[in-house]
Amino acid sequence: MYCFEKKKYDIGIPYYKKAIEYSKKISDSSQLVFTNLNLTWALFDINKFKEGEESLKIINSYYKKHKDNSVIVVLKMLNGMYSNFKNENAKSDLYFKDAIRLGNNLNQKSDLSYSHFEYSKLLLKLKDYKNAYQNLEIYTRLNDEIYTEEKLKKADVEGVNFQLDEYKRTIDKIENEKDLQFQSLKKSRIIVLLFIIVIFVLLLFLNSLIKNNRFRLKSNADLLLANEELIVANKKAQESAMLKTQFISTISHELRTPLYGVVGIADLLLEEHKELSNSSHLNSLKFSARYLLSLVNDILQINKIEENKIVLDKMTFNLIDEFSMIKNSLSFIAKKNNNKIHIDVDALIPESLIGDKLRFAQILMNLVSNALKFTKNGKIELKARQIKVEGEIHSIEIKIKDNGIGISPLDQDKIFDKFVQVGRKELDYQGTGLGLSIVKRLLELFGSDITVESELGNGTVFTFCVDFECNYMKTNEIINNIQVNMTSSKILKVLVVEDNHINQLITKKTIEKNNYSCKVVDDGFMALDILIEEEFDVILMDINMPLMNGFETSRRIRAEGIETPIIALTAFDKNEITDEAIMAGMNDIIVKPFESVQLFKIINSHILKYKSLV
Numbered sequence: 001m002y003c004f005e006k007k008k009y010d011i012g013i014p015y016y017k018k019a020i021e022y023s024k025k026i027s028d029s030s031q032l033v034f035t036n037l038n039l040t041w042a043l044f045d046i047n048k049f050k051e052g053e054e055s056l057k058i059i060n061s062y063y064k065k066h067k068d069n070s071v072i073v074v075l076k077m078l079n080g081m082y083s084n085f086k087n088e089n090a091k092s093d094l095y096f097k098d099a100i101r102l103g104n105n106l107n108q109k110s111d112l113s114y115s116h117f118e119y120s121k122l123l124l125k126l127k128d129y130k131n132a133y134q135n136l137e138i139y140t141r142l143n144d145e146i147y148t149e150e151k152l153k154k155a156d157v158e159g160v161n162f163q164l165d166e167y168k169r170t171i172d173k174i175e176n177e178k179d180l181q182f183q184s185l186k187k188s189r190i191i192v193l194l195f196i197i198v199i200f201v202l203l204l205f206l207n208s209l210i211k212n213n214r215f216r217l218k219s220n221a222d223l224l225l226a227n228e229e230l231i232v233a234n235k236k237a238q239e240s241a242m243l244k245t246q247f248i249s250t251i252s253h254e255l256r257t258p259l260y261g262v263v264g265i266a267d268l269l270l271e272e273h274k275e276l277s278n279s280s281h282l283n284s285l286k287f288s289a290r291y292l293l294s295l296v297n298d299i300l301q302i303n304k305i306e307e308n309k310i311v312l313d314k315m316t317f318n319l320i321d322e323f324s325m326i327k328n329s330l331s332f333i334a335k336k337n338n339n340k341i342h343i344d345v346d347a348l349i350p351e352s353l354i355g356d357k358l359r360f361a362q363i364l365m366n367l368v369s370n371a372l373k374f375t376k377n378g379k380i381e382l383k384a385r386q387i388k389v390e391g392e393i394h395s396i397e398i399k400i401k402d403n404g405i406g407i408s409p410l411d412q413d414k415i416f417d418k419f420v421q422v423g424r425k426e427l428d429y430q431g432t433g434l435g436l437s438i439v440k441r442l443l444e445l446f447g448s449d450i451t452v453e454s455e456l457g458n459g460t461v462f463t464f465c466v467d468f469e470c471n472y473m474k475t476n477e478i479i480n481n482i483q484v485n486m487t488s489s490k491i492l493k494v495l496v497v498e499d500n501h502i503n504q505l506i507t508k509k510t511i512e513k514n515n516y517s518c519k520v521v522d523d524g525f526m527a528l529d530i531l532i533e534e535e536f537d538v539i540l541m542d543i544n545m546p547l548m549n550g551f552e553t554s555r556r557i558r559a560e561g562i563e564t565p566i567i568a569l570t571a572f573d574k575n576e577i578t579d580e581a582i583m584a585g586m587n588d589i590i591v592k593p594f595e596s597v598q599l600f601k602i603i604n605s606h607i608l609k610y611k612s613l614v
């Protein structure tokens with residue numbers, strides 16, 4: 001209504017985005033694609049093509065899978081608009097012609113008319129004025145036909161409603177006459193009856209009044225007592241919820257901060273000591289730290305996993321490399337229990353796959369580490385088989401097999417529940433009981449499920465199937481997007497406001513490697529002092545600092561009239577602080593630990609934006 005009737009896109013677009021979130025919760029792909037379709041159209045109408053790019057990709061992916069003709073005309077038109085925006089004129093022309101052809105074949109007049117209208121814009125841009133004018137004429141004619149049809153439908157409905165109103169008035173008139181006759185015949189008897197009823201009602205009312213008064217006094221006393229108990233219970237519930245939130249926030253921050261140090265130091269070692277670049281131990285340390293970070297995030301946000309708030313990433317990876325990394329990272333557990341890990345990968349599986357490799361690795365890590373813990377002097381097999389190929393989608397079946405202690409049939413239904421541990425007789429098997437629960441929920445995000453076959457004393461086999469994409473053009477595009485120019489011809493000045501000395505060291509070295517000038521201060525007061533004396537191109541601001549936190553420091557910087565971009569560099573969850581960061585005048589948020597590529601991409605973006613405004 002707001003976008004396409006009132007043309008108030010700034011109000012309508014947020015409603016579409018909310019609708020998409022609700023569609024994800026109920027797992028309704030049709031609602032999700034139609035909402036993304038309208039969102040893309042609205043964004044393209046106001047020339048926000050970059051913002052609508054992701055939604056367009058989702059619709060294209062949906063159509064490739066479902067071949068839904070109800071969206072094909074608009075989808076072709078939107079692809080034509082996007083290609084026009086990218087100046088891919090030939091490609092845009094083909095899309096618009098397909099949209100017009102399909103619109104005629106499917107008799108979708110409304111979508112067909114808009115396709116002619118958008119096509120005319122392309123032709124006008126190409127200076128083909130004659131064809132542009134012809135398409136505008138067709139657009140006008142189709143709109144007139146649609147308007148005429150709607151008027152006829154409304155006229156038919158109004159005519160039927162008028163006849164129904166006439167019939168109703170006639171029936172009401174007959175009923176009124178009947179009621180008047182009936183009332184006239186029984187008027188005298190009703191008066192006597194009413195008199196008797198009134199006396200009887202008065203007597204009942206008097207009796208009820210006495211009883212109700214007694215009951216009310218007793219009920220009031222009970223309600224007062226219950227209300228007091230409810231107030232106490234509600235207060236305790238609120239305190240419990242607040243403590244839980246504070247606990248999760250604190251744990252998240254306290255775990256991410258040292259992890260930033262581990263990841264950062266591993267990166268620095270690899271940068272400064274090139275001879276260690278092939279060290280399996282150092283690479284395993286870095287991989288394990290990143291895996292631990294992902295695991296911490298998912299454990300702390302397991303409710304978000306259940307509510308489908310996590311969106312899978314698109315990264316390119318090699319399956320054999322991932323299996324080898326898992327094997328190397330868990331080698332110490334294997335040696336402890338004298339186990340061997342055997343990797344078997346189908347030769348038909350492509351070298352480069354596209355998917356969320358970090359969460360896929362987390363699934364494998366949980367399953368293989370479980371197998372190693374519950375197996376002694378044995379063998380763990382990690383197998384991958386390609387079972388189906390449909391276009392660019394490769395279905396890969398993964399099996400993790402061990403010859404360990406096994407799982408009893410009674411326990412096999414419980415192992416995927418949260419905080420459940422089976423087969424634990426003493427303290428031999430450590431863990432939280434969350435591993436398999438997280439595996440199941442992560443696989444649900446991949447659109448998959450997991451099965452288990454096991455027998456006590458004869459080992460266990462976990463099996464699941466995951467779909468990955470194989471497209472070498474997209475793979476190259478992803479790799480190119482990851483690569484960032486890490487050199488700069490101009491020395492840019494960066495101010496880092498951070499109280500943790502390890503974090504100061506890592507951040508400073510990371511920044512100076514890119515030919516940036518970096519100064520570090522320990523708190524907000526020192527930041528204010530140095531900003532009055534010197535100018536900087538960007539400020540990296542920690543949030544949780546003594547004396548004065550990052551939000552208050554940012555507010556005071558803005559109060560001084562300093563417009564330098566401020567980027568929050570924090571271990572807090574981004575969703576928890578976004579609103580307060582915006583109110584404090586911050587420009588962006590980066591969650592520690594981060595990739596240096598991500599850091600410089602965001603820094604350069606904000607510096608360029610700031611310089612263009614100045």
